[in-house]
Amino acid sequence: xxxxxxxxxxxxxxxxxxxxxxxxxxxxxxxxxxxxxxxxxxxxxxxxxxxxxxxxxxxxxxxxxxxxxxxxxxxxxxxxxxxxxxxxxxxxxxxxxxxxxxxxxxxxxxxxxxxxxxxxxxxxxxxxxxxxxxxxxxxxxxxxxxxxxxxxxxxxxxxxxxxxxxxxxxxxxxxxxxxxxxxxxxxxxxxxxxxxxxxxxxxxxxxxxxxxxxxxxxxxxxxxxxxxxxxxxxxxxxxxxxxxxxxxxxxxxxxxxxxxxxxxxxxxxxxxxxxxxxxxxxx
Amino acid sequence: xxxxxxxxxxxxxxxxxxxxxxxxxxxxxxxxxxxxxxxxxxxxxxxxxxxxxxxxxxxxxxxxxxxxxxxxxxxxxxxxxxxxxxxxxxxxxxxxxxxxxxxxxxxxxxxxxxxxxxxxxxxxxxxxxxxxxxxxxxxxxxxxxxxxxxxxxxxxxxxxxxxxxxxxxxxxxxxxxxxxxxxxxxxxxxxxxxxxxxxxxxxxxxxxxxxxxxxxxxxxxxxxxxxxxxxxxxxxxxxxxxxxxxxxxxxxxxxxxxxxxxxxxxxxxxxxxxxxxxxxxxxxxxxxxxxxxxxxxxxxxxxxxxxxxxxxxxxxxxxxxxxxxxxxxxxxxxxxxxxxxxxxxxxxxxxxxxxxxxxxxxxxxxxxxxxxxxxxxxxxxxxxxxxxxxxxxxxxxxxxxxxxxxxxxxxxxxxxxxxxxxxxxxxxxxxxxxxxxxxxxxxxxxxxxxxxxxxxxxxxxxxxxxxxxxxxxxxxxxxxx
Numbered sequence: 054x055x056x057x058x059x060x061x062x063x064x065x066x067x068x069x070x071x072x073x074x075x076x077x078x079x080x081x082x083x084x085x086x087x088x089x090x091x092x093x094x095x096x097x098x099x100x101x102x103x104x105x106x107x108x109x110x111x112x113x114x115x116x117x118x119x120x121x122x123x124x125x126x127x128x129x130x131x132x133x134x135x136x137x138x139x140x141x142x143x144x145x146x147x148x149x150x151x152x153x154x155x156x157x158x159x160x161x162x163x164x165x166x167x168x169x170x171x172x173x174x175x176x177x178x179x180x181x182x183x184x185x186x187x188x189x190x191x192x193x194x195x196x197x198x199x200x201x202x203x204x205x206x207x208x209x210x211x212x213x214x215x216x217x218x219x220x221x222x223x224x225x226x227x228x229x230x231x232x233x234x235x236x237x238x239x240x241x242x243x244x245x246x247x248x249x250x251x252x253x254x255x256x257x258x259x260x261x262x263x264x265x266x267x268x269x270x271x272x273x274x275x276x277x278x279x280x281x282x283x284x285x286x287x288x289x290x291x292x293x294x295x296x297x298x299x300x301x302x303x304x305x306x307x308x309x310x311x312x313x314x315x316x317x318x319x320x321x322x323x324x325x326x327x328x329x330x331x332x333x334x335x336x
Numbered sequence: 337x338x339x340x341x342x343x344x345x346x347x348x349x350x351x352x353x354x355x356x357x358x359x360x361x362x363x364x365x366x367x368x369x370x371x372x373x374x375x376x377x378x379x380x381x382x383x384x385x386x387x388x389x390x391x392x393x394x395x396x397x398x399x400x401x402x403x404x405x406x407x408x409x410x411x412x413x414x415x416x417x418x419x420x421x422x423x424x425x426x427x428x429x430x431x432x433x434x435x436x437x438x439x440x441x442x443x444x445x446x447x448x449x450x451x452x453x454x455x456x457x458x459x460x461x462x463x464x465x466x467x468x469x470x471x472x473x474x475x476x477x478x479x480x481x482x483x484x485x486x487x488x489x490x491x492x493x494x495x496x497x498x499x500x501x502x503x504x505x506x507x508x509x510x511x512x513x514x515x516x517x518x519x520x521x522x523x524x525x526x527x528x529x530x531x532x533x534x535x536x537x538x539x540x541x542x543x544x545x546x547x548x549x550x551x552x553x554x555x556x557x558x559x560x561x562x563x564x565x566x567x568x569x570x571x572x573x574x575x576x577x578x579x580x581x582x583x584x585x586x587x588x589x590x591x592x593x594x595x596x597x598x599x600x601x602x603x604x605x606x607x608x609x610x611x612x613x614x615x616x617x618x619x620x621x622x623x624x625x626x627x628x629x630x631x632x633x634x635x636x637x638x639x640x641x642x643x644x645x646x647x648x649x650x651x652x653x654x655x656x657x658x659x660x661x662x663x664x665x666x667x668x669x670x671x672x673x674x675x676x677x678x679x680x681x682x683x684x685x686x687x688x689x690x691x692x693x694x695x696x697x698x699x700x701x702x703x704x705x706x707x708x709x710x711x712x713x714x715x716x717x718x719x720x721x722x723x724x725x726x727x728x729x730x731x732x733x734x735x736x737x738x739x740x741x742x743x744x745x746x747x748x749x750x751x752x753x754x755x756x757x758x759x760x761x762x763x764x765x766x767x768x769x770x771x772x773x774x775x776x777x778x779x780x781x782x783x784x785x786x787x788x789x790x791x792x793x794x795x796x797x798x799x800x801x802x803x804x805x806x807x808x809x810x811x812x813x814x815x816x817x
Contacts, residue, residue, distance in 0.1 A: 084439050097437075100342055107341040110375050112500045163433055164441050169353045171435070173346045205716040205729070207684050207692055207699070319438040326340065333338070333377055333398065 055293040055331070057213040057247035059118045065213035065331055066120045066141065066203050067105065069098050069179070070192045071134070072221035073127035077183035079222070079259040083318040084159055090257050093318040094220050095181035098123070101325050102147060102178050108332045109144040117143040119332075122199055123178075124192050128185035129227075131192035135178060140199040153177040189221060190228030193236040197243075200250055204243045213331050214248040219286075220255050220321065224279050237286035248291060253328045254283040255313040255321055264316045266324055267298045267309035274314055287312040297327045338399040339444055341380050343434040345371060348382050348393070354433045358448065361386045361393070378403050378516050379447070386448070394425075394447040394516075395432070404445060410518045411447055417490065420509045421483045425449045452513060454505035461499065465540065465547035473544060474612075475508050477537035481605035483510050484530040488598050493523030497530065527598055528587050534605045535583050579607045654686035654704050665693070667706070676706035687721035690739060701726050701741070709741040723755045723773055736760070736775045744775025756788035759807060768796070770809070779809035 059065050077091035088096075102121060109115045120141035123134040135142045136150070159171045200215050217240065225233055243250045256279075258264070265273055267290060274280040290298060290309040298309050301323055313324045347354050348363045348371050355361055363371035364383040372383040379394040396404065411427035430443040457476065464472040487493065495517025503511045512518075540547045583604040591597035656667045656675055665683035667676040682694035689704050693712065700712030701719060710717065716729040726737040728747065735747035752771070753761040759770040759778055769781035770789075785797040793804050793812065804813040 084437070104340050104342050107345070107373070107380070108375050110373060112374055159439070161435055161439055162441070163353050164443065165353075167353060169350065171346065171350045173349065206682075207694070207718075208682055210718075319436070322437040330338075 054248040055213070055291045057211060057245070059213050059331065061116055061118060062208065063212040064118050064120055064209070066122070066200070066209075066215035067101075067329065068121075068196055068200065068215060068217040069101075069123040069134075070131075070189075070196055070217065070219040070221075071095075071098060071123060071125045071179065072187055072189070072219075072223065073125045073182045073184070074187040074223060074226075075127075075184050076187075076223050077181075081257065081259045081318055089181065089183065090222055090259060091181040091183040094257060094321070095177065095179050096175055097318060097321050097325065098179050098218075098220070099175055099177055100322070101329060103176060105329070105332065106144045106148050115145040115148050117145050119144055120203065121147065124195050125179075125182065126188045126192035127182065128188070129191075130188055131195050133195075134180075141203065147178055150178065153180070186226035187221065187223050188227040189219070189225035190232055190236065192219070193228075193233065193240065197236060197240050200240060200243050204245060204250070210246055212245050212247065214244045214250050216251045216253070216328055216331065218253050218255065218325060218328060220257060221283075222257050222259075224282070230278065230282050230285075233282055234285045241288050249288070251291070251311060251328065252286065252288045253311040253313075253324065254287045255316055255324055256280075256283060257321055258315040258317070264320045265312075265314040266316065266320055267302060267327075268312060268314070269305055269307065269309055274312075280314055283312050283314065284310055294327060294330065297330055301327075338397060339395070339434050339442075341373075341375060341397065343436065344380055344382070344395045344432075345373070347432055347434045348384070356431045356443070357428060358386055358431065364390070376516050378407075383451075390451040392449040392451055392513075394449060396445060406519070407447060407516070408445075409520060410515045413492070413520060414515065419486060419490070420505070421486055421511055422492075422515075423450045423452050423503075423511055423513050425515060449513065452503040452505060452511050454503035454509075454511060456500050457502045457504055457510070458499035460504055461537075461540065461547050465544040468544045470541045470544055473537055473547070474541035476504055477534050477541075478609045479508050479510055480530050480534045480537075481602050481609050483512075484527050484605065485602050487526055487530075488522055488602070491520060491522050493519045493521055493526045495519060495523070495526070497526060497533075499533075522594070524594065524598070527601060531583060531587060531601050531605045534608055535580055535587075538580055538608050538611075579604055579611060583608060654689050656686050656704060658683045658685060658691075667691075676702065676704075678702070678706060684719070687719060688724065688739070690719050690721065690726075692717045692719050692726075698730075699728075701737075709739070710737055720755055723758075725755065725773055727752045727760075734762075736771065736773075744773075745771060754788065756790070757792065757807070759789050759794075761786045761788060761794075770794075778807075779805070 057063060071094060073091060077094070078089050080087045081090045081093050083093045083096065105119050105121060106115065109118050120143060121135065122141045124131050125134045133140060136146065155175050155177065156172055157175060160168050161171045162168050196217055200217065203209055203215060237252060241249055241252050268274050268284065271284055274284055288311040290311050292307065295307045295309070299305065311328065313320060316324065351361050361384050364385060365371055374381050378396065378398050380397055382393045382395065384391050384393045408427045411425040414422045414425045426448045427445065428448060429445050431446045432444050433441050434444055435441050460476055461473060494512050494515065496514060501512065501514040503513055505511055583601070586601055586604060656669060659666055659668045665680040666674055666678060667683065669675045678693055678695070680693040680695060684692045686704060690709065691702055693700055693702055695712040697712045699714045699717035700708050701710035701717060703709055710726060710728060714728045714730050718727045720727065724739045725744070727734055728737055730747055732750070733747040734749045734752040736744040736752065738744055749762045749764050751763040755773060758773055760773070762769060762771050764781050767781040768783040768786040769777060770779040770786065772778040783796040783798050787795045789807065792807055796803060796805055801814060803811050806812050
């Protein structure tokens with residue numbers, strides 16, 4: 054299980070569910086900068102999309118080893134964020150898309166103590182936005198529909214199973230515990246011959262510290278209904294991911310939950326890097 | 337923790353102070369100012385300039401110590417050994433500083449590879465073929481058997497030989513550039529690939545237009561070339577091609593004594609490299625056949641020829657192979673002729689004389705004559721050849737059909753999973769149960785969740801408890817958590 058090689062004939066899928074509710078306007082620290090959570094999440098998701106595209110960059114151009122979808126949820130509904138509203142987009146299409154670019158300058162300190170100015174460019178396939186409610190249920194329903202369709206496709210039966218990241222900062226405004234966990238359970242029951250869909254839920258916070266990544270039990274998370282919902286919605290991480298998780302959580306005992314609580318921007322990057330480690334399975 | 341490509345891009349774009357020994361290095365960029373790079377599963381390769389010369393900077397994507405050690409040993413070998421066939425690599429420990437998201441620095445190893453002063457073989461061949469230049473193609477291949485012999489004698493295998501990574505220097509000397517998968521051991525695969533390439537180049541020298549019909553895999557992959565060998569054997573009845581045919585035949589045989597096998601293989605390849613190719617009528621005809629396929633009024637009957645026509649051809653199953661021409665799928669037989677031309681959107685391999693195909697109207701099940709056993713009207717269709725049943729879904733509801741298309745159960749289930757030990761987990765109105773292979777309800781729909789049967793037992797959830805049931809649905813044990 055979780056061992057299929059990723060090929061163009063058997064691609065894998067990445068789906069991003071992004072909370073764009075009003076509370077995402079709160080600030081968080083990213084590097085040395087204070088930016089909105091919406092901006093941080095958009096930047097980090099765009100960085101992962103860029104990584105996925107670059108992983109597909111071969112001698113003959115960009116080969117489509119992945120199918121990528123992004124669903125944003127705010128106001129009363131969820132909507133597709135990539136392309137012109139399609140569900141899955143291929144890396145070769147994303148690479149050619151005309152999107153906004155932003156150069157970010159950072160002052161970095163080298164190991165010998167000298168400072169250097171570092172310029173890097175971010176492409177915005179997903180724009181930051183924050184307004185209205187948190188219709189997470191609606192996002193899960195859309196994710197269920199597109200994941201189910203993807204898994205049913207004959208050519209995906211032998212593929213590495215889909216990975217879904219749900220990045221949020223608050224409780225759903227359109228669904229209760231039962232509805233959300235039931236939808237999540239349906240989502241997690243989908244999959245391929247190589248394994249079930251991996252569903253990661255990451256709560257991004259504006260504060261620093263007390264972050265909980267990949268808890269091994271409910272004892273690790275704060276005693277709150279919201280944390281309970283995210284915990285129960287999340288997949289149990291397959292053993293294939295344990296080595297990477299143990300690198301950031303040494304001394305802990307698996308199995309781990311695909312969940313992050315009170316995460317900072319850099320925690321979010323760590324979690325998404327671990328969650329997307331299947332990209333090294335390109336044949 | 338493995339370093340991401342984005343971290344490397346950032347470092348290569350901002351090289352000042354980042355490199356321990358390669359001060360002054362800078363990336364080659366494209367028109368959007370992005371560094372030119374390609375990615376493998378072990379390294380990301382950046383085109384860079386150092387001290388005025390072009391290099392490839394290989395940055396490790398894998399954190400595996402095994403990968404590091406092998407790249408280190410191969411790099412050392414390329415520096416130590418004197419040979420024209422390898423481009424030297426230099427393994428640089430703790431060379432590059434990269435920063436993670438929290439701006440924490442760490443140093444990583446990289447590999448600097450000389451970019452050879454020659455031209456990639458694929459570009460030479462493309463140009464020569466377009467100019468109908470036989471002699472360049474033939475001369476290009478002359479040194480290949482020597483390179484293969486050197487590799488065998490020096491116990492070196494390239495691992496992923498390709499016309500893109502094989503450069504040709506002045507004097508037609510081939511030089512290998514990518515050692516990501518290279519090993520310090522003998523590999524028959526490499527020797528066969530080089531001999532395959534020699535054979536392919538000989539064919540192209542006989543008729544340069546043939547080059548366009550070869551896919552990259554046909555040039556270096558023994559298996560792909562063998563699939564052409566049968567065709568070539570039929571077409572090349574000429575005595576002049578006996579060495580070529582001998583070589584192709586030998587490529588497909590297994591051997592007991594590797595050294596003798598390789599010696600004979602290389603002897604044939606050398607003979608081929610020294611034998612001036614002459615135009616072969618049958619090969620020219622073959623190229624004409626392919627060229628004429630675009631002619632709306634061909635003067636002679638077309639000949640199907642797999643090479644070049646399809647971008648993908650599957651493994652033979654039930655004597656048919658699914659094939660993709662870049663737009664639509666069809667099925668071809670072993671001679672390359674179209675057997676079922678359905679213009680399908682998607683097509684699966686045949687299993688037990690049945691295959692699932694997708695048309696604009698939906699998914700259907702066909703037999704080996706291309707006849708629809710189940711019409712292409714379903715939203716999804718799975719063919720279970722082991723149990724001889726098809727699971728079809730339409731408008732969100734699934735049902736079971738037999739191999740002859742007989743409906744065994746109505747399309748009334750929300751979900752039907754894979755059959756195991758004759759019992760098929762299914763969901764209806766939110767509850768789970770099991771169906772038999774004849775479509776009947778074998779175990780009632782009373783469970784919250786169910787799993788497949790293994791050794792006569794299945795785990796199910798019932799009224800909040802996990803229990804084990806037997807094939808009759810009786811509880812045999814309760815799982816205490």
